[in-house]
Amino acid sequence: MSAPRRSFTRDDPETRRAALIAAVLDLMAEDGPQAATVRAIADAAGLSQGMIRHYFSTKEELINAAYQAHMEAQLTATRASLPACGTAMARLARIITVSLTPPVSDPRTLSLWAAFIHMIRRDPAMRATHERNYLRFRDLLESLIVAACADSGRPVSKVEARRLAIACNAVLDGLWLEGGALPEAFAPRELEQIGMTSVSAILGLTLECEAT
Amino acid sequence: MSAPRRSFTRDDPETRRAALIAAVLDLMAEDGPQAATVRAIADAAGLSQGMIRHYFSTKEELINAAYQAHMEAQLTATRASLPACGTAMARLARIITVSLTPPVSDPRTLSLWAAFIHMIRRDPAMRATHERNYLRFRDLLESLIVAACADSGRPVSKVEARRLAIACNAVLDGLWLEGGALPEAFAPRELEQIGMTSVSAILGLTLECEAT
DNA sequence: CCGCTAATCATACGCTTGTATAGTTTCTCG
DNA sequence: CGAGAAACTATACAAGCGTATGATTAGCGG
Incomplete structure (x- = not known):
């Protein structure tokens, strides 16, 4: 019933940051600023929600x-x-x-x-x-x-x-x-x-x- | 310490709708779409929160x-x-x-x-x-x-x-x-x-x- | 091969959101 | 003038938000 735990895959920090940024731009362009929630961003980037705060100190900084x-x-x-x-x-x-x-x-x-x-x-x-x-x-x-x-x-x-x-x-x-x-x-x-x-x-x- | 109850003042339905619409436009123009929450709208219009759903069936309709x-x-x-x-x-x-x-x-x-x-x-x-x-x-x-x-x-x-x-x-x-x-x-x-x-x-x- | 650090995941917390509902006041009309 | 409808207020509620915190895994030097 519950979703399987996301598999661990390590990657270059630069790649991760780029993925998060790309996700933000995609979501904002498609459905406006309020669509870029931390959960949607992480999902679009294929990462867990915690990553955004691991690479950026706050959501605003990512934006x-x-x-x-x-x-x-x-x-x-x-x-x-x-x-x-x-x-x-x-x-x-x-x-x-x-x-x-x-x-x-x-x-x-x-x-x-x-x-x-x-x-x-x-x-x-x-x-x-x-x-x-x-x-x-x-x-x-x-x-x-x-x-x-x-x-x-x-x-x-x-x-x-x-x-x-x-x-x-x-x-x-x-x-x-x-x-x-x-x-x-x-x-x-x-x-x-x-x-x-x-x-x-x-x-x-x-x-x-x-x-x- | 609680805020005093808002005083009752009846008014023309058209005036009320206009006040709500003006509040929406003011808030959106000033601070963007996410600033136009039902509470902020009602506040800016000088009304209680329930009025927006009394005059419009949903927030989206008001927008x-x-x-x-x-x-x-x-x-x-x-x-x-x-x-x-x-x-x-x-x-x-x-x-x-x-x-x-x-x-x-x-x-x-x-x-x-x-x-x-x-x-x-x-x-x-x-x-x-x-x-x-x-x-x-x-x-x-x-x-x-x-x-x-x-x-x-x-x-x-x-x-x-x-x-x-x-x-x-x-x-x-x-x-x-x-x-x-x-x-x-x-x-x-x-x-x-x-x-x-x-x-x-x-x-x-x-x-x-x-x-x- | 073990343990340590950092990366990654999952989840909990407090707050705000839109909506629904219950309570209060004002006005109208018989 | 007194009920009843309608306008109005206040508050409750579930869902979603950004953030914080542990648990879990991967890589790496001993």
């Missing part, structure tokens, strides 16, 4: 670690996808594509973002992480914008660059949001193309999607 | 009612702010302003949106409400875009209108999101002006902010 890991993975993936060489315009087009296709643009990612935002507001450490990553991305975008405009013989001032970066970032964020909220309301690469033409219009350039 | 009320208020406010007469371009400019200033663009509104999105995914009724309101707003925006473009001698096709509406909506959503997430990162009417110039660029028009 914070999961948030950090998620943000880092997101930014790393974006950075890695940018070709080191290539024209500034190609790099700009590429970051638009990456930002508007999975795994960055995703119902799952949007869901996670929504789940974390309240914790971001309350916890100063999480808030700092959030702000830093957000501005880091916008600065990256701004530098690409400045380079692309300069290359096409239309240099922009510093204040203008800021405004353009905010505007282009808004386009990306807005399309990311809509694609994540209503994924089946758009054709496969529709958001990517709309993003490309919109940014082109805002900057006065002509960006094009790469062929797949 | 749904709160979501409906919030969405309706939002859309009604937007609609009401549009001048019935005036040029199409003026109306378009007006909807941009309204969408990017309080109470529509607000940390509170963003917070509420994030709190509700997981319920939207699970509950088909809430999902239907969400989808309907989203598309209704986008259709309104699209009709204004079509009219404004036509007025300035640049008629757009049906498919083009859809794409432009999605793009402009994305600009508004993105700026709304950024303003809500980092309110102090922008100057007072900065987002409004960026929205105006961005939409202008996308549509090939020249919209201008009204003076306050």
Whole structure:
């Protein structure tokens, strides 16, 4: 009648921590923050409930670690996808594509973002992480914008660059949001193309999607 | 030492329901969905805990009612702010302003949106409400875009209108999101002006902010 | 091969949750 | 004006929560 005792299998601490973090992200993305209970987390990670407090001093600490890991993975993936060489315009087009296709643009990612935002507001450490990553991305975008405009013989001032970066970032964020909220309301690469033409219009350039 | 018994004060059922709904929205916006417990809700509404089940058959029903009320208020406010007469371009400019200033663009509104999105995914009724309101707003925006473009001698096709509406909506959503997430990162009417110039660029028009 | 440490498991504890129920007050109407 | 219904309060209850605590197993140096 009673469930058999879970078998003992030792593993690398790093693996265990990663499993717990992955479980947190899965649960939060799927069913919201209140679904990530210690029991559900341990279950999803295939561990017993005590492990979470063995590797993290509290549940909140695990949640914070999961948030950090998620943000880092997101930014790393974006950075890695940018070709080191290539024209500034190609790099700009590429970051638009990456930002508007999975795994960055995703119902799952949007869901996670929504789940974390309240914790971001309350916890100063999480808030700092959030702000830093957000501005880091916008600065990256701004530098690409400045380079692309300069290359096409239309240099922009510093204040203008800021405004353009905010505007282009808004386009990306807005399309990311809509694609994540209503994924089946758009054709496969529709958001990517709309993003490309919109940014082109805002900057006065002509960006094009790469062929797949 | 025990708290004194709460005094009896009868009131209009509609007022009571409204008080409970307002309490739900306040708590959710301030501290996230898990802060809206029955005890906290009743307390915030100045009522005893039993009232929530007296006016709503379950807590979930109250949450749904709160979501409906919030969405309706939002859309009604937007609609009401549009001048019935005036040029199409003026109306378009007006909807941009309204969408990017309080109470529509607000940390509170963003917070509420994030709190509700997981319920939207699970509950088909809430999902239907969400989808309907989203598309209704986008259709309104699209009709204004079509009219404004036509007025300035640049008629757009049906498919083009859809794409432009999605793009402009994305600009508004993105700026709304950024303003809500980092309110102090922008100057007072900065987002409004960026929205105006961005939409202008996308549509090939020249919209201008009204003076306050 | 034994015993020790650390990893892992199971379970208990106090608290909060949503819901159900019993008790109290106010209002209405015959 | 006095019963009876309806609004309202308070409290009880089972379930689930995060945390704490022992019991159990695996690896490793003597």
